[in-house]
Amino acid sequence: xxxxxxxxxxxxxxxxxxxxxxxxxxxxxxxxxxxxxxxxxxxxxxxxxxxxxxxxxxxxxxxxxxxxxxxxxxxxxxxxxxxxxxxxxxx
Numbered sequence: 001x002x003x004x005x006x007x008x009x010x011x012x013x014x015x016x017x018x019x020x021x022x023x024x025x026x027x028x029x030x031x032x033x034x035x036x037x038x039x040x041x042x043x044x045x046x047x048x049x050x051x052x053x054x055x056x057x058x059x060x061x062x063x064x065x066x067x068x069x070x071x072x073x074x075x076x077x078x079x080x081x082x083x084x085x086x087x088x089x090x091x
Contacts (some may be wrong), residue, residue, distance in 0.1 A: 015080050018078045033059040
């Protein structure tokens with residue numbers, strides 16, 4: 001019983017770490033583009049929300065497409081690890 005509890009905790013910890021690792025590039029790019037667009041809006045005194053939203057959306061979509069092979073590889077690695085850990089718990 002103790003081994004399955006430890007394995008479950010390890011699996012949840014690893015899942016959270018993978019989610020954070022996969023989501024970080026998109027969030028960082030969104031934050032950087034948002035800051036840059038905020039500076040541009042402050043300099044030009046254009047205060048329209050769509051001016052900041054569209055470039056941020058495009059940059060985040062581009063980084064998602066660029067990092068897709070890496071994300072898939074990381075998710076497959078985690079899935080293999082989860083299944084091997086799950087197989088050990090059932091024994």
